[in-house]
Amino acid sequence: MSKENNNKKEEIDRTEVEELDEETLFVVSQTFKALSDPTRIRILHLLCEQEMSVNQIADTLELRQSTVSHQLRFLKNLRLVKYRRAGTTLFYSHDDEHVIDLLQQTIKHALHH
Template structure:
């Protein structure tokens, strides 16, 4: 049995992953690194919304950033989250 702390941590990650825009950003970054302006353009979102979502993703260590000149370039911190997402997608497709 998992302890309460672990269950709360897992619950927090599922809340983070439940947002459409955050998931869209993660899938975009799975393809390659992007700057905020590239994410804004690709997803047709406001810059402030993208920055807000990236902060949440960074704070949860799902993405990381590196400064290149005046831009911050974002990439996935690791691919572990996609193991979970692929299983969920398989489950959803199984039920269709």
């Protein structure tokens, strides 16, 4: 392929790429922000395996309950975790399979890097 044809192909490819709107950019950046914190990664990784209460998460990860509650609130606001109520206890689980897949793939990549 000649250089001129290559340049035309690049121009066509660029015009086919959709520009991201502000809301999409915000959601993507917030998702990566959520995954940029080691404590939130640990919590999400734990919730990949099973549903847990704040106290169970805190005990398992050896964190203060207030730290776990704060991070869960952040993750819940991004709809990365959800909860169900059983009496007075809230049990948390992950709420976004795409983000969990991304997290697990990234962990696998890091382990084999």
